[in-house]
Amino acid sequence: MTRRALITGATAGLGLEFARQFAGEGHDLLLVARRESRLVEVADALRRDHAIDVAVCTGDLADRETPERIERFVAEAGLPIDYLVNNAGSAGPHLLEPTPWPDQARFLELMMMSVAQMCHRFIPPMRERGFGRVINVSSFAGRIARPAGANYGPAKAYLVALSEELALELGGSGVHVSAFCPGFVHTDFHETGGLMDMKRGLPAWIWYDAETVVKEAIEAVERGHPIQVSGRIYRWLDPFAQSVWVRALIKRFAPGR
Ligand SMILES: NC(=O)c1ccc[n+]([C@@H]2O[C@H](COP(=O)([O-])OP(=O)(O)OC[C@H]3O[C@@H](n4cnc5c(N)ncnc54)[C@H](OP(=O)(O)O)[C@@H]3O)[C@@H](O)[C@H]2O)c1
Secondary structure (H helix, E strand, O other): OOOEEEEEOOOOHHHHHHHHHHHHOOOEEEEEEOOHHHHHHHHHHHHHHHOOOEEEEEOOOOOOOHHHHHHHHHHHHOOOOOEEEEOOOOOOOOOOOOOOHHHHHHHHHHHHHHHHHHHHHHHHHHHHHOOEEEEEEOOHHHHOOOOOOOOHHHHHHHHHHHHHHHHHHOOOOOEEEEEEEEOEEEOOHHHHOOOHHHHHOOOHHHEEEHHHHHHHHHHHHHHOOOEEEEOHHHHHHHHHHOOHHHHHHHHHHOOOO
16 A cells, blocks of 8 residues: 655655655655755655655754644645654754854754654644554664763653653554664764764764664554664663663763762
8 A cells, every 4th residue: 555654854864765765665755854956856766766756845844834834735735644754853052052042942943843743743644544653763862861962862862752652642543653763873964963073983883874774663663662772782782771870870970070
């Protein structure tokens, strides 16, 4: 049965890989991101390679009005959404840096509020139809507090809490919600965020490729896992990350202790 997947942040990295894998399964797509020419390029290639319908809607998800505009686009074009992947995201400013508050607020809007708003707008119709799959792209950074800027990790932790609670709320409705928590993945994320020095300093074995982790995310939401920590290494580390002893260690070695 052909279904349609709405994927945010589909011009690069994980979002592009979600688009490729859903297209490979024969699903139609609605792709969202800011760079229009890149979106059109991606859509053309997917139509050509997979003979599916691909709609595009440009939008900046740090703007509060964007989810409503996407919902209107979907209603006017008559495109029911069966899969929703809230993937768009970036590295952001540290909370205690002198970055002006409007820029801080736009980051939080992109990383948390837009995801909540997309769930608010797109899950009720899925529940009415008795089928839906929602993947909220969080991060392993959302699984443990670190002295690392007080913005990115907490925003991703919100997505874990939101997804877990939505999954409980929607039990038996035919709608599955999953927080997808990858560790380090090769995408444009670190270059765009000015984090290439950090990337070069990390060992190769803690990095995954987008194809592997996206496959896991799609399988996990299908199985109804509310939280999917992705990659064998990170799944092994996760129980330690949740332990009070590791939290105590991080506190012990945090700067200034
Ligand atoms: N790579 C990793 O190691 C890693 C690990 C854990 C979690 N994640 C998460 O995975 C998600 C995808 O990141 P990625 O690694 O694939 O990074 P990426 O390669 O840089 O791709 C980011 C995507 O998000 C879009 N985007 C960024 N800001 C946007 C905005 N304001 N409005 C709309 N779209 C926006 C970008 O498109 P445009 O520039 O065209 O708008 C692009 O398509 C993010 O939520 C990230 O936090 C990444």
